[in-house]
Amino acid sequence: MESTLGPAILLGIWAGICVMDMVGPQFMLWRPLISGAGAGLLLGDLQTGLIIGGGVELTWLVLVNIGGAAPPDVTMGGIVAVAVGVLTGTQDVGVALAAALPAALVAQQAWSLVFMLNTFWIHRQDAAAERGDLKAAERIHLGAFGMWFIAYFLIAFASVYWGIPALQSLMDNLPPWLLSGLAVAGGLLPALGISLLLSQFLTKINWPYFLIGFILAAYLNMPTIGTALIGAGIAFLLYFAVDLAKGAGAAAAPAKAHEGVLTKGDRFRMFLRAWTAISDGNAERHLAGTFLYVMAIPFRKIFKTKEEMAAAMKRHLLFYNVQPTLTTMVMGSVAAMEERMEDKEPIIAYKAGVMGPLAGVGDSLIWLTLMPLTFAIGAGLATAGNPMGPIVALVLFNIVNIPLKYYGMELGYTQGIRLMEQLRGGLMDKISKGATLIGLMVMGTALVRTVSLTTPISIRLGEDSMPIQPAIDAIMPKLLTLLLALVVLWALRKKVNPVVVLLLLLVFGVAGKAIGIL
Incomplete structure (x- = not known):
């Protein structure tokens, strides 16, 4: 393998830029689709960056740190997964993502650490406020960007410079059944991302919207944008059409705009x-x-x-x-x-x-x-x-x-x-x-389109054998996928750590492939 020093420096800088977008303007450079494609471009293999970055995006489509959830860091996951793919010669999303998971978990902890250490800066701003020193408070605020850049640069650099050569040696000696099992597991991982967001928004009242989105994709092969448009129509009819029909607020005088000192x-x-x-x-x-x-x-x-x-x-x-x-x-x-x-x-x-x-x-x-x-x-x-x-x-x-x-x-x-x-x-x-209605319907469709779960099990009938997957599909297409998501959702609501769930999905995929049930 060629030296990884150059790629490590490039990807370290790119990781720093991506995290500065995450904590700054949030144009979404930090999403794995963009961070992964950028990593592929920097390494001279845009195709692998697109395939793996896009695959990681679909796997972690709705992983975002809200509501107290602490998912693996998607930015680092996308960058390191693409680095694994380019530098080891694989375009298998499951293998690349499994190899990148440690870096994503370390970055998750680094995020929490910097978020805690930033308390130092807010107390520096308190001191500036005591003096009425606005310029000092502004400098402190901007200076805090540096901690994020340094943390992500170091993690990406270390993951590529030291991690990739060790990983290449390991992958050269992995048995084929393990690699194929990781590929199967890669098809299961999007269930975690979707279930994480469902755990924040799904209720006893709004769950039918998720089911409608699932049914539209499973039975009618509805694309995501189609589901979103249908959801927007339903949301309009439920929440806005009646008010518009009644002319709600039409008689109200327009509010006078505030004219102040700000240009x-x-x-x-x-x-x-x-x-x-x-x-x-x-x-x-x-x-x-x-x-x-x-x-x-x-x-x-x-x-x-x-x-x-x-x-x-x-x-x-x-x-x-x-x-x-x-x-x-x-x-x-x-x-x-x-x-x-x-x-x-x-x-x-x-x-x-x-x-x-x-x-x-x-x-x-x-x-x-x-x-x-x-x-x-x-x-x-x-x-x-x-x-x-x-x-x-x-x-x-x-x-x-x-x-x-x-x-x-x-x-x-x-x-x-x-x-x-x-x-x-x-x-x-x-x-x-x-917005919740549309989002839940989109998540139902995304579950169908991003999670791959089937079984090759057949039942012996005399001298013939009958595969059970068609029978399951006759009950409901993508039924196994729906059941997997519900099990993951149940685990998350029982306060099982998302990282533990992710590892269990990897184990389930590898073991299921090894014993012939997946």
């Missing part, structure tokens, strides 16, 4: 600053540092004394956590409130009141619906070797993501708390329910 250019700069979403995100106060960094622009126009500045900085270094795409709504409205309200206590109460609802809407809309839908389409193209796959995914995601952030800031500022009152008055709940 459109100021608000655009606030929008750009919001792209540093989680740079100093920490276990103690989550995204408070980002909120202060964005508010620095209006603060410089509103407050003229050190005492006023110090009080404002302290006010916005309290706990804050809203899904990064929708957080600009809060930032814009708070900027307007800071301009015109003498009593600042209601601002603190307002932020606390909108955090929970907006976080729920954001998780449903972005992580459950938009991201899986757009990246399922892109990954489907990539696994066929189509280089347009990553581009399609990025474009489809960001034509929604970026305008939502931009107009969230604009509407938040110009409409102020009126916008949030409208959302909290029922619209937010309808959007959340509608």
Whole structure:
């Protein structure tokens, strides 16, 4: 094997760039479809990068760190899996992903460690707030990016430089039955990603939507985009059609836009600053540092004394956590409130009141619906070797993501708390329910399209034998796939660690192939 030093350095830098996107603008460079394709391009084998990166994306389509879930790190998994494929000469997603799993687990722990260590930075910002030193707080916020870059660079570098040669030696001596078993296991792993998200959103009331999505794909071979469009139609009829038919709100006078000291250019700069979403995100106060960094622009126009500045900085270094795409709504409205309200206590109460609802809407809309839908389409193209796959995914995601952030800031500022009152008055709940409905249907279809589980078992009937898979399909196509997902979901809801479930799926795939039941 050639020296892995060059590839290790390149992929270390790429991993650092990807994690800075994850904690920054969230254009989705960090998803395995993109991180994997980028790794393949850097290593001179884009085809392997597309096939394995797309395969890992489909396997971990809905793995995202929300609701307390701590899945393996998908960014590192995609990069190292592609490195394994290119440098060892395999395009088998199951083998590459199994080999990359240790790096993904280490990166998961590194994420948690940096998130904890970032508490140091928030206390440095506290000290700056005591002095009313806004510039110092801004420098601290941006400097925190370095910890993420260093952590991911080191993990990717070590995994490729030391891990790949050792892995090549190991793979050269693995028995064929184990490699074929890992390939089978690779077809089971997407059940974990889907079940992880179902564990956060599936309830006794909304489970039929998941089943509808499953049935559409299993019986009618419905593509993911088709299911999403049907789901959007159902959501519209259930949550919006009646109000529109009644002309709800038609008689209400349009709210007067807030005209304050911030220019459109100021608000655009606030929008750009919001792209540093989680740079100093920490276990103690989550995204408070980002909120202060964005508010620095209006603060410089509103407050003229050190005492006023110090009080404002302290006010916005309290706990804050809203899904990064929708957080600009809060930032814009708070900027307007800071301009015109003498009593600042209601601002603190307002932020606390909108955090929970907006976080729920954001998780449903972005992580459950938009991201899986757009990246399922892109990954489907990539696994066929189509280089347009990553581009399609990025474009489809960001034509929604970026305008939502931009107009969230604009509407938040110009409409102020009126916008949030409208959302909290029922619209937010309808959007959340509608997005969850679409997302659950998409997950049902994704289960059919990404999980591969069949059995070769046959029953002896005299001198003949009858395979049982057609009989199972006659009861319900993809029934085994559905049962697997339900078992995984049951385990997750019994608080079994997702990593343990992943390892059990690998063991089940290898053992099942070895004894002839898979």
